[in-house]
Amino acid sequence: xxxxxxxxxxxxxxxxxxxxxxxxxxxxxxxxxxxxxxxxxxxxxxxxxxxxxxxxxxxxxxxxxxxxxxxxxxxxxxxxxxxxxxxxxxxxxxxxxxxxxxxxxxxxxxxxxxxxx
Amino acid sequence: xxxxxxxxxxxxxxxxxxxxxxxxxxxxxxxxxxxxxxxxxxxxxxxxxxxxxxxxxxxxxxxxxxxxxxxxxxxxxxxxxxxxxxxxxxxxxxxxxxxxxxxxxxxxxxxxxxxxxxxxxxxxxxxxxxxxxxxxxxxxxxxxxx
Numbered sequence: 001x002x003x004x005x006x007x008x009x010x011x012x013x014x015x016x017x018x019x020x021x022x023x024x025x026x027x028x029x030x031x032x033x034x035x036x037x038x039x040x041x042x043x044x045x046x047x048x049x050x051x052x053x054x055x056x057x058x059x060x061x062x063x064x065x066x067x068x069x070x071x072x073x074x075x076x077x078x079x080x081x082x083x084x085x086x087x088x089x090x091x092x093x094x095x096x097x098x099x100x101x102x103x104x105x106x107x108x109x110x111x112x113x114x115x116x117x
Numbered sequence: 118x119x120x121x122x123x124x125x126x127x128x129x130x131x132x133x134x135x136x137x138x139x140x141x142x143x144x145x146x147x148x149x150x151x152x153x154x155x156x157x158x159x160x161x162x163x164x165x166x167x168x169x170x171x172x173x174x175x176x177x178x179x180x181x182x183x184x185x186x187x188x189x190x191x192x193x194x195x196x197x198x199x200x201x202x203x204x205x206x207x208x209x210x211x212x213x214x215x216x217x218x219x220x221x222x223x224x225x226x227x228x229x230x231x232x233x234x235x236x237x238x239x240x241x242x243x244x245x246x247x248x249x250x251x252x253x254x255x256x257x258x259x260x261x262x263x
Contacts, residue, residue: 003134025166026130058162062223087155094232095225
């Protein structure tokens with residue numbers, strides 16, 4: 001079993017991805033492949049990442065998120081991240097990620113910010 | 118009170134979790150906070166990932182050694198490889214700097230290590246491997262030994 005599991009759901013043009021477990025260099029590559037597959041196969045404009053059940057993330061996770069941000073922004077879409085734990089929040093903060101993506105407390109809030117509540 | 122552990126493993130990405138979980142398990146009796154433990158797990162992951170991707174250029178046949186020492190309430194962690202070394206340490210320490218943007222590296226590894234630990238020292242040289250030495254002072258009171 002992989003240390004990282006994900007659940008995806010589509011709401012209109014928003015792809016909701018819920019991450020469970022640990023996101024490091026090892027688990028980053030399968031996450032990248034799965035997200036790119038979803039983004040390619042579906043008519044998705046916006047990406048919402050729910051990190052509520054992500055217990056661990058390092059800078060490899062930032063790399064994957066930044067890479068997907070580039071794809072989404074090339075489609076003129078928005079990327080929203082929600083429900084992150086305080087340590088992951090600090091990692092995002094020190095890398096300046098909040099300049100390019102918005103953070104919400106919950107998935108509901110994030111969905112309404114994307115106009116699909 | 119002084120205690121130490123050492124772990125050597127292959128430079129394979131599946132060992133990143135082993136490395137951080139082993140160090141966390143070793144530190145549990147010293148009663149770190151959940152925040153301190155997560156910070157330590159994160160920096161172990163950063164240093165080991167650097168050794169795999171940069172030190173050994175993703176070759177799986179290298180060896181990585183982690184030595185963790187706890188003395189009073191200070192944790193000293195050394196992560197060492199026998200890889201190609203870091204050509205320019207100053208550059209490597211800059212936030213967002215990476216030599217491998219094509220692999221979607223964020224360039225935040227050393228910045229995270231510096232932020233989550235109290236001290237960081239890098240000993241490296243071309244083809245001489247890299248040793249990262251990090252120190253963190255835990256907020257808990259030292260355990261009294263008899």
